[in-house]
Amino acid sequence: MTSLSLMAPAKLNLFLHINAQRADGYHELETLFTFLDFGDELNFTCTQQDDIEIEGDTGAIALEDNLIYKAAVALRPFRSVETGISIKLSKKLPMGGGVGGGSSDAATTLLAINQLWKCNLSHQKLAEIGLKLGADVPVFVNGKTAFAQGVGEKLTAVNLPQRWFCVVFPNVHVSTGAVFTHPDLPRNTPRLTSGWQLANTNNDCEALVKKLYPEVEKTLGWLLKYGPTRMTGTGACCFVELDCATAAQRVLDSLPSCWQGFVAPSTNISPAHTQLDSWLKMQK
Numbered sequence: 001m002t003s004l005s006l007m008a009p010a011k012l013n014l015f016l017h018i019n020a021q022r023a024d025g026y027h028e029l030e031t032l033f034t035f036l037d038f039g040d041e042l043n044f045t046c047t048q049q050d051d052i053e054i055e056g057d058t059g060a061i062a063l064e065d066n067l068i069y070k071a072a073v074a075l076r077p078f079r080s081v082e083t084g085i086s087i088k089l090s091k092k093l094p095m096g097g098g099v100g101g102g103s104s105d106a107a108t109t110l111l112a113i114n115q116l117w118k119c120n121l122s123h124q125k126l127a128e129i130g131l132k133l134g135a136d137v138p139v140f141v142n143g144k145t146a147f148a149q150g151v152g153e154k155l156t157a158v159n160l161p162q163r164w165f166c167v168v169f170p171n172v173h174v175s176t177g178a179v180f181t182h183p184d185l186p187r188n189t190p191r192l193t194s195g196w197q198l199a200n201t202n203n204d205c206e207a208l209v210k211k212l213y214p215e216v217e218k219t220l221g222w223l224l225k226y227g228p229t230r231m232t233g234t235g236a237c238c239f240v241e242l243d244c245a246t247a248a249q250r251v252l253d254s255l256p257s258c259w260q261g262f263v264a265p266s267t268n269i270s271p272a273h274t275q276l277d278s279w280l281k282m283q284k
């Protein structure tokens with residue numbers, strides 16, 4: 001049966017400004033998303049049974065709560081072949097880490113099953129479907145480094161120079177919802193009207209998350225000696241930007257054993273899109 005393997009890459013928020021809160025509780029953001037050439041691995045295979053199976057590193061997440069499953073269910077109405085799907089997940093990204101692990105898995109699932117079930121949906125349509133699964137899903141479906149506004153769905157592609165990052169996960173799970181519903185979260189950063197200089201930006205969630213999770217504050221302090229350091233999304237992952245792989249690896253090698261981490265280069269095009277393009281060429 002036809003099969004397809006794609007990465008679900010990590011994302012970093014190089015900055016994250018919160019401008020306002022909408023009536024529905026979601027927040028208007030301005031953020032700069034970039035992808036890393038590192039992430040979960042998903043293998044998709046069409047099956048004779050008319051069901052959606054997920055195996056591998058699903059952790060404690062129930063099938064119906066898994067964003068991979070939700071993405072597959074969302075595409076079932078558009079299926080034009082009589083097959084089910086079996087999905088093997090190899091998890092590399094920390095859950096609830098601010099690197100978009102769940103959202104990226106969902107987006108990669110939409111991209112892959114759109115092909116295998118011959119749904120023939122545009123990426124615009126997949127992004128609309130993805131937005132219902134999570135605010136971060138559209139940027140992964142779109143697959144380009146982007147300045148994002150709205151809740152994260154209004155995307156303007158940008159090209160950034162490649163940088164190397166060491167990303168550290170201080171082993172605390174930060175709930176995105178808990179941060180966004182916290183009374184102390186700043187929600188009134190003025191919108192960027194004429195572009196941005198990274199030096200004049202920040203992550204508006206950082207001060208609150210440092211207060212709620214001292215381990216995050218410790219991680220940011222430890223990384224600071226190596227270079228410009230920031231928390232991604234609502235955390236808990238923090239990153240330091242470096243000039244080359246060697247410098248990034250040196251940071252990882254000196255990481256305290258109580259923390260996890262990885263190093264990877266940034267990429268303006270999501271690896272999932274690069275892999276999908278190669279797969280499509282081979283189908284011709």
Ligand SMILES: C[C@@](CO)(OP(=O)(O)O)[C@H](O)COP(=O)(O)OP(=O)(O)OC[C@H]1O[C@@H](n2ccc(N)nc2=O)[C@H](O)[C@@H]1O
Nearest residue numbers: 025026027098099100134135136151176177180233234235
């Ligand atoms: C904060 C960001 C920044 O990129 O990333 P993470 O830290 O999650 O990686 C995203 O906006 C997260 O996107 P995502 O992780 O898909 O969040 P969702 O599941 O849509 O929302 C989880 C909860 O976060 C809050 N939320 C999320 C996005 C947003 N623009 N405003 C919000 O208020 C809402 O309370 C929502 O119920």
Ligand SMILES: Nc1ncnc2c1ncn2[C@@H]1O[C@H](COP(=O)(O)OP(=O)(O)O)[C@@H](O)[C@H]1O
Nearest residue numbers: 065066067095096097098099100101102103105
């Ligand atoms: N396949 C999945 N991988 C990771 N998290 C998932 C998955 N499916 C559902 N989730 C849930 O989504 C949450 C993380 O969503 P995600 O978009 O990855 O945010 P973050 O960027 O904070 O990791 C996790 O707390 C987890 O409960």
